[in-house]
Amino acid sequence: MVTESILPLLAETAAVRHQLALLSDDQRQALVHDLADAVLDAVPEILAANQRDQDRMADDNPKKDRLVLTRARLEAIVADTHTVAGLTDPSGVVLSASEIKPGLRLQKVTTPLGVVGMIYEARPNVTVDVCALCLRSGNAVVLRGGSDAEESNRAIVEVVHGVLARHGLATELVRLLPVDRQYVTELLQADQYVDILIPRGSRGLIDHVRAHATVPTIETGAGVCHTYVTATGDLDAGANIVVNAKVSRPSVCNSLDTILVDGAVVAEFLPKIVAGMGAAEVEIYADERAHAVLAEAEYPHLQRAAEGAWGREFLDYKCSVKVVDSYDEALAHIAEYSSRHSEAIVTTDAAQGERFLQEVDAANVFLNASTRFSDGGVYGLGAEIGISTQKLHARGPFALEKLVTEKWVVRGEGHVR
Numbered sequence: 001m002v003t004e005s006i007l008p009l010l011a012e013t014a015a016v017r018h019q020l021a022l023l024s025d026d027q028r029q030a031l032v033h034d035l036a037d038a039v040l041d042a043v044p045e046i047l048a049a050n051q052r053d054q055d056r057m058a059d060d061n062p063k064k065d066r067l068v069l070t071r072a073r074l075e076a077i078v079a080d081t082h083t084v085a086g087l088t089d090p091s092g093v094v095l096s097a098s099e100i101k102p103g104l105r106l107q108k109v110t111t112p113l114g115v116v117g118m119i120y121e122a123r124p125n126v127t128v129d130v131c132a133l134c135l136r137s138g139n140a141v142v143l144r145g146g147s148d149a150e151e152s153n154r155a156i157v158e159v160v161h162g163v164l165a166r167h168g169l170a171t172e173l174v175r176l177l178p179v180d181r182q183y184v185t186e187l188l189q190a191d192q193y194v195d196i197l198i199p200r201g202s203r204g205l206i207d208h209v210r211a212h213a214t215v216p217t218i219e220t221g222a223g224v225c226h227t228y229v230t231a232t233g234d235l236d237a238g239a240n241i242v243v244n245a246k247v248s249r250p251s252v253c254n255s256l257d258t259i260l261v262d263g264a265v266v267a268e269f270l271p272k273i274v275a276g277m278g279a280a281e282v283e284i285y286a287d288e289r290a291h292a293v294l295a296e297a298e299y300p301h302l303q304r305a306a307e308g309a310w311g312r313e314f315l316d317y318k319c320s321v322k323v324v325d326s327y328d329e330a331l332a333h334i335a336e337y338s339s340r341h342s343e344a345i346v347t348t349d350a351a352q353g354e355r356f357l358q359e360v361d362a363a364n365v366f367l368n369a370s371t372r373f374s375d376g377g378v379y380g381l382g383a384e385i386g387i388s389t390q391k392l393h394a395r396g397p398f399a400l401e402k403l404v405t406e407k408w409v410v411r412g413e414g415h416v417r
Helices: 007-016 025-041 043-055 071-086 124-137 147-166 181-188 203-212 235-247 266-279 288-296 327-337 350-359
Strands: 094-101 104-112 115-120 140-144 174-176 196-200 225-229 256-262 283-286 302-304 318-324 342-346 364-367 386-388 396-398 404-411
Touching: 007 115, 007 140, 007 174, 007 181, 025 043, 025 071, 025 124, 025 147, 043 071, 043 147, 071 124, 115 124, 115 181, 115 203, 124 140, 124 147, 124 174, 140 181, 147 174, 181 203, 196 203, 225 235, 225 327, 235 256, 235 266, 235 342, 256 266, 256 327, 266 288, 266 318, 283 288, 288 302, 288 318, 318 327, 327 350, 342 350, 350 364
Parallel strands: 115 140, 115 196, 140 174, 225 256, 225 342, 256 318, 283 302, 283 318, 342 364
Antiparallel strands: 094 104, 104 404, 386 396
């Protein structure tokens, strides 16, 4: 797609956004259910497009797992989309009502955000999730996916456009923007057409959006996740937790990056993760004390940790290990290096566990559980646009309920002030 500017495209989307706001709840539900069915019907075409994207990416690229679509993954996406369709409409909810004076009635009502801008990397599943969430909540959406998933995103959006047309709606309600980098700044500064911008991807992407956007932004995606194994923890359970958090799907933002282990149990705990981490060939960057224990346990994929091992989102079969000598030292490390996404503690000390849940500043905190549970679908939200790591408007899974704002509605009978 060759164009001098994307502003006319954004203007077209902004001009038709009211179409969704005028639909009834039943009509929006039917629209999203039909979208789910259409994606299922188009599985062969979507998988073919996705294979073309895969063929352009090296097998050792850590982004590849996020790029790959399979029939099973698409079927799970379809199920999530049906779930979104069945959720309560977040728009049009009366939050409060009063009478200012006789006959002059006031309501505070939820309303769609308007035009949602989504900028993201090699995750074509996000295309379906965002479309479902925005259409269900009455929002138009402009999508700027990465070049790595260009074919997949185009195939999915073609399906979405077919559904919109069958429902008598403008296809411009969902706009897939060209991937050329020259247009990114225009999107970030299109205040007159885009109401909110949501970046999802690497720390570099999020930092770039934060630095250059004039459109209001909600950050999602980057996860630097720790699990702290205390001296009172169940070490067998802890080993299962950290191995699951690292190896079950390392390319996603809720996967484990750093293990903090109390010095009192390091010699007993670390050998318990050798089999699980070793089976997945996880490269471990360990500080001096952890390195000595893992070397004695003959862990085969062992490196000495440099300073860059902390605060790093690996998104791969890699993690770091640091030995701490106190709860306070562990929390200080988390405070310094966390991205405030998901943090976990393994302990049998109930008071210590509750203290961690209260003190740690993160969108998701876990007691004796894997950080891999940080997910809108797991939380019963159907799907998510991403995990928000900031504090205004939305924090944690950014899902259907957060795709609205508020407006004040006043109904009078000729009243003047």
